[in-house]
Amino acid sequence: VTRRLSLVAALAAAWAAAAWFLWQSKVPSSLRLPHVDPHRYFTNPQLHAASSFSSVSDLLWVLGVVTEVVVLALFAWRGERFARESAAGPIGTGMLLGMLGFALVWLAQVPFTVLDLWWQRRHGLSNVGYATAVLGGWLALSAQFVFLCVALGVVMGLARLLGERWWIPAAPFFVGLVLLFAFVSPWLGTTHELRDPQLRATVRRLERIERVPNTPVVVAPVRDTTSVPNAEAEGLGPSRRVVLWDTLVYGPFTERELAVVVAHELGHLARHHIWKYVGWYALFAFPGAWAIARITRRRGGMANARAVPLALLVLVVLGLLALPLENAISRHMEAEADWMALRTTRDPAAAIGLFRGFVPTTLEEPSPSTFDYLLLENHPTIAQRISMALAWKRYAAQSP
Amino acid sequence: MNTAMDAHPVRLVVRDDLERSRLTVFFRLILAIPQFIWITVWTIGIFFVVVANWFVTVAAGRPATTLHGWTSAYVRYTVHFNAYLYLAANPYPGFTGEEGEYPIDLELPEPGPQERWKTFFRLFLAIPSLLLATALGGGFSTGFGSRRGNSRFSGFAGRGALAATCAVLGWFAILAQGRMPKGLRDASAYGIGYGAQVAAYLLLLTDRYPNADPTAMLDGVDRPPEHVVRLVGNADDLRFSRLTVFFRLPLAVPHILWLILWGIVAVLAVVANWFVTLFRGTPAGGLHRFVSRYVRYELHVYAFLYLVANPFPGFDGAPGRYPVDLVLPEPARQNRWKTGFRIILAIPALLVGTALGYGLFIAAVFTWFVALVRGAAPWGLRNYSAYVLRYQAQTNAYLALLTDAYPHASPLEGAPAPQQALFEPAA
Numbered sequence: 001v002t003r004r005l006s007l008v009a010a011l012a013a014a015w016a017a018a019a020w021f022l023w024q025s026k027v028p029s030s031l032r033l034p035h036v037d038p039h040r041y042f043t044n045p046q047l048h049a050a051s052s053f054s055s056v057s058d059l060l061w062v063l064g065v066v067t068e069v070v071v072l073a074l075f076a077w078r079g080e081r082f083a084r085e086s087a088a089g090p091i092g093t094g095m096l097l098g099m100l101g102f103a104l105v106w107l108a109q110v111p112f113t114v115l116d117l118w119w120q121r122r123h124g125l126s127n128v129g130y131a132t133a134v135l136g137g138w139l140a141l142s143a144q145f146v147f148l149c150v151a152l153g154v155v156m157g158l159a160r161l162l163g164e165r166w167w168i169p170a171a172p173f174f175v176g177l178v179l180l181f182a183f184v185s186p187w188l189g190t191t192h193e194l195r196d197p198q199l200r201a202t203v204r205r206l207e208r209i210e211r212v213p214n215t216p217v218v219v220a221p222v223r224d225t226t227s228v229p230n231a232e233a234e235g236l237g238p239s240r241r242v243v244l245w246d247t248l249v250y251g252p253f254t255e256r257e258l259a260v261v262v263a264h265e266l267g268h269l270a271r272h273h274i275w276k277y278v279g280w281y282a283l284f285a286f287p288g289a290w291a292i293a294r295i296t297r298r299r300g301g302m303a304n305a306r307a308v309p310l311a312l313l314v315l316v317v318l319g320l321l322a323l324p325l326e327n328a329i330s331r332h333m334e335a336e337a338d339w340m341a342l343r344t345t346r347d348p349a350a351a352i353g354l355f356r357g358f359v360p361t362t363l364e365e366p367s368p369s370t371f372d373y374l375l376l377e378n379h380p381t382i383a384q385r386i387s388m389a390l391a392w393k394r395y396a397a398q399s400p
Numbered sequence: 401m402n403t404a405m406d407a408h409p410v411r412l413v414v415r416d417d418l419e420r421s422r423l424t425v426f427f428r429l430i431l432a433i434p435q436f437i438w439i440t441v442w443t444i445g446i447f448f449v450v451v452a453n454w455f456v457t458v459a460a461g462r463p464a465t466t467l468h469g470w471t472s473a474y475v476r477y478t479v480h481f482n483a484y485l486y487l488a489a490n491p492y493p494g495f496t497g498e499e500g501e502y503p504i505d506l507e508l509p510e511p512g513p514q515e516r517w518k519t520f521f522r523l524f525l526a527i528p529s530l531l532l533a534t535a536l537g538g539g540f541s542t543g544f545g546s547r548r549g550n551s552r553f554s555g556f557a558g559r560g561a562l563a564a565t566c567a568v569l570g571w572f573a574i575l576a577q578g579r580m581p582k583g584l585r586d587a588s589a590y591g592i593g594y595g596a597q598v599a600a601y602l603l604l605l606t607d608r609y610p611n612a613d614p615t616a617m618l619d620g621v622d623r624p625p626e627h628v629v630r631l632v633g634n635a636d637d638l639r640f641s642r643l644t645v646f647f648r649l650p651l652a653v654p655h656i657l658w659l660i661l662w663g664i665v666a667v668l669a670v671v672a673n674w675f676v677t678l679f680r681g682t683p684a685g686g687l688h689r690f691v692s693r694y695v696r697y698e699l700h701v702y703a704f705l706y707l708v709a710n711p712f713p714g715f716d717g718a719p720g721r722y723p724v725d726l727v728l729p730e731p732a733r734q735n736r737w738k739t740g741f742r743i744i745l746a747i748p749a750l751l752v753g754t755a756l757g758y759g760l761f762i763a764a765v766f767t768w769f770v771a772l773v774r775g776a777a778p779w780g781l782r783n784y785s786a787y788v789l790r791y792q793a794q795t796n797a798y799l800a801l802l803t804d805a806y807p808h809a810s811p812l813e814g815a816p817a818p819q820q821a822l823f824e825p826a827a
Contacts, residue, residue, distance in 0.1 A: 085644050087700075087709075095712075096712040103650070141650040144650075
């Protein structure tokens with residue numbers, strides 16, 4: 001028992017040390033964010049529209065999540081009966097059960113998907129047709145199923161080889177898979193070059209300052225499906241790049257505001273945030289896989305196809321429980337990227353202008369409820385971001 | 401569960417002896433010109449007859465005897481004409497659609513009561529069978545076409561992929577041998593027969609829906625010799641899980657990806673086995689077994705994807721585990737000439753397989769809807785799809801050097817089976 005406790009303590013210490021290392025940030029720990037009153041920056045109609053939009057969106061999200069958990073709980077209870085629809089061996093049957101579990105979740109969520117789309121279309125945020133959304137979701141299950149089959153094939157194969165200790169090699173395998181996906185994902189989407197020569201020159205200048213030279217900055221054509229402005233930093237090593245949505249580049253934003261966006265995304269790359277995301281994923285993958293192995297023991301372990309429906313439920317519930325923590329980590333990195341953007345552009349007015357522009361274009365609440373903040377916000381709130389721009393202004397004025 | 405259907409009232413009669421005159425076959429298209437003209441004229445006339453008969457049948461619940469007789473003669477004539485055009489028969493057909501005078505003939509029902517609602521919606525109800533008929537061929541596909549906005553009457557034109565492919569291949573074979581290959585004749589006759597059932601349904605001769613079951617269609621036709629590659633399984637099990645039917649395509653995607661990956665290695669194995677077979681005269685045992693598994697796995701995946709079987713297949717192509725399974729030969733001596741030119745020799749089989757595949761896709765789409773509603777596959781469509789899969793498996797086995805026995809295009813299974821023609825009971 002002592003040996004086991006010592007091992008657990010050592011692992012917990014290693015976990016905490018790794019988490020501390022990953023949590024390091026360029027944002028000064030002494031920085032105090034001033035309070036921002038949203039009414040100073042946004043009109044009442046803007047605040048009302050954002051609040052009204054978010055209330056329904058949040059409700060649909062909650063209903064969707066509850067449905068997902070209920071469906072998976074029912075599936076965990078009675079899903080093994082679908083094993084009779086399989087002529088494959090135990091692993092193939094496990095794959096079928098896994099796919100059917102997610103298929104049922106998708107089916108149960110179709111009404112919420114349609115309602116959410118209707119709500120977005122009503123507010124001019126989406127241009128996707130209903131048939132496209134439903135049929136596209138049905139077809140998108142294919143990609144999900146392929147990943148699920150690979151995952152279950154590996155887990156069940158390892159469980160048949162190693163018994164309950166399958167999680168020890170499985171966790172690094174999934175980390176490797178995430179790493180691989182992070183590396184190749186930039187090549188999966190359609191983009192074109194940034195055409196504006198002035199913005200290109202700005203990009204080169206920002207890259208030099210942030211010490212991420214020759215990072216491709218490209219434009220993703222998304223206007224046919226959405227009007228929401230966005231940008232992403234993606235890739236690892238040679239595949240890393242910044243993607244600006246055309247809704248942002250050709251949207252209502254000034255060159256200076258776009259420079260803030262580019263600097264923010266370059267900040268992600270300069271601070272190795274994608275590597276850190278993978279690191280955080282690794283920190284959660286080991287205990288998560290261990291928990292699944294423990295909980296599915298009563299169904300004969302993951303070597304048995306009967307355990308798959310329960311494993312799906314555990315996976316989703318663990319994901320939900322980890323969501324507030326995941327969002328906190330994400331907000332922490334996004335705040336650092338904001339800080340990098342302010343440090344690089346030295347233009348807090350443009351940053352504030354950009355964040356103010358997000359409210360009417362995304363209908364994001366500047367200061368959402370605690371529930372929303374904990375479960376749905378993976379970026380600092382608009383009020384926090386404006387607050388950071390103000391704090392940087394004061395910080396820069398005080399620093400030599 | 402009694403799944404086999406009662407005999408269809410529209411019955412194809414095949415009395416053809418496969419003998420052909422090279423001269424008339426060589427000039428077949430030109431010789432058919434008068435028939436083309438005649439059928440176009442007749443089609444225009446029959447349009448008005450059918451419209452009148454539709455009103456009578458909706459009102460009285462049964463077609464008018466005289467109008468029924470005219471339409472019967474027309475449908476029978478289309479069978480004679482198609483059989484001549486597609487080389488399924490040899491003699492020049494008469495112009496009147498007389499019963500009992502032509503080697504490929506049609507027995508049609510007497511006028512009888514028909515359900516009014518089926519009559520009222522006949523045109524819409526016939527759409528699925530019409531689509532399948534375009535894949536199988538022969539029969540009835542006449543109407544108005546449009547080119548660059550100008551409507552024009554297109555006249556009668558058999559557009560079936562299967563019958564047309566068999567005719568083209570048969571044309572060369574007849575010129576060489578003086579005989580129509582039985583497999584091609586049977587396939588063509590099947591397509592013509594199905595087209596005739598569709599025509600009879602659409603033109604109000606019967607309210608019985610067309611039956612795509614090849615065995616029922618060619619009842620009474622001699623079976624071909626048993627092929628070394630054949631299907632086995634439980635023919636009576638038509639049960640389908642609605643859930644797996646609804647998600648059939650996404651569920652099949654992991655298998656399709658695995659099939660592609662395995663296929664890359666299988667192609668390399670076939671190339672290696674080609675050299676071995678060419679020099680030794682017999683394929684290498686290990687490679688033969690490896691490729692056999694792949695060919696069997698491909699059948700399992702397609703049977704699942706195209707709704708011929710219900711359960712999710714395994715990823716290993718193991719024999720005896722799937723309800724639709726494949727009997728494949730052990731490695732045996734093969735003709736070196738056939739091995740050397742295998743790809744070229746396989747081209748006709750690939751063409752027939754492609755034509756059949758078009759119908760397979762249509763059958764799968766309709767089976768999807770029916771199975772979703774009823775929880776069971778339609779007997780006729782399932783058996784048609786099984787026929788296609790069997791033919792494609794025979795082609796794959798031939799291409800992959802598992803056998804030098806050429807695929808047999810006949811919809812009839814070679815093995816003498818007293819009850820079910822397309823399957824044998826599982827071992």
